[in-house]
Amino acid sequence: MRISTKGRYALRVMLYLAEHYTLGHIAVKVIAEEESLSPKYIEQIMSKLTKAGLVIAVRGANGGYRLANSPSNYSVAQIIKVTENNEDFSPCAPAGGTPCPRYKKCISSDVWQLVQSTIEELLDNLTLTDLLRMQQDKLGTPSLYLTYLSHLNKK
Amino acid sequence: MRISTKGRYALRVMLYLAEHYTLGHIAVKVIAEEESLSPKYIEQIMSKLTKAGLVIAVRGANGGYRLANSPSNYSVAQIIKVTENNEDFSPCAPAGGTPCPRYKKCISSDVWQLVQSTIEELLDNLTLTDLLRMQQDKLGTPSLYLTYLSHLNKK
DNA sequence: AAATAATCCCAGTGCAATAGTAGGAAAAAG
DNA sequence: CTTTTTCCTACTATTGCACTGGGATTATTT
DSSP states (O other): OBOOHHHHHHHHHHHHHHHTGGGOOBOHHHHHHHHTOOHHHHHHHHHHHHHTTSEEEEOSTTOEEEESSOGGGOBHHHHHHHHSOGGGSSTTSOSSSOOOTTTTTOSHHHHHHHHHHHHHHHHHTOBHHHHHHHHHHHHSSOSHHHHHHHHHHOO | OBOOHHHHHHHHHHHHHHHTGGGOOBOHHHHHHHHTOOHHHHHHHHHHHHHTTSEEEEOSTTOEEEESSOGGGOBHHHHHHHHSOGGGSSTTSOSSSOOOTTTTTOSHHHHHHHHHHHHHHHHHTOBHHHHHHHHHHHHSSOSHHHHHHHHHHOO
16 A cells, blocks of 8 residues: 555646646656656656546657646546556455455454545545645745645644 | 555454453464464564564463553554554655655645645544454444445545 | 657666565473 | 473565666657
8 A cells, every 4th residue: 555656756747737737738858857857757657647638748849748637627636546556555355356365354454445545535635726726825825735734733 | 655564464463462352362373373374474563563562472381462451542553653664654754864855845745744644643543442343343233334434435 | 851859668677675484592381 | 391482683585666778659840
């Protein structure tokens, strides 16, 4: 059960595309440079995002990538699901494999399912525009950002 | 950001000890047999649980392990924290390492912190007795188990 | 038409962590 | 003093992650 660099980098790239949404296509070379990431690695991630229809690729000189929809249409969950090999979430009953023999009576599997669904619910309701707003607030006057932080510090 | 077999097995072992709380000490050999886990691997996990004070070990013949406190005193979060190498949670600013240079301005790091704190809060409030109750309800008459499942299916 | 600039595709590689194995020393009980 | 347990340390094999590299394809520019 994990979130790796693939998903994390994907979010950063999508945020970058959202920030520069009006500029049209942006090449991997530029994104990787700006975000200090390996261009070839980002290429692979873009491939997944393209195949899933989250971004639109334009080949050839002056080509690049752009969001397929406006930033408000993307949830963090969506981005993670597409880029991550999320097979090992809910490890007791993997998607393509045979479930653990004690799956039915073992209660611990429900804990991991609960964890997964909780994360999903959280990230489902977090869009790129939410994050852009948070970013503005983080740098400038805090408002929404503090809302999230207060939830974070509630414990 | 991951939960591995160490943490998951540890929870199963702790649940087993909680179920047989009244029996006194139970040997690794028995637990491993009952839970279909590698005895030598469980030994290592028990070592962590012992050092953290969650269980009490009795060496020698007729020895074994027992919970240090009653099951209601253990949260899932506690068990995971002790057994898991939780360094790679919040990957942007690791505990012992240097934080990512863009940590201050990059908003995506806040997403992962939010994920982490959400999981922590969830698992902090989930005790072994909660799970035992869920297990009874799962097999017999459902009550609390359905409460959790409804939350799970809410989305 | 040719050169250039980009995505696409597939293969390989180094490293680190996971998931165990293995062997024996120390301690307690019978 | 033999047996049964935990304790401790080291070793290992596999897996998956995090890239790197080389070209083929597509489109623009000159």
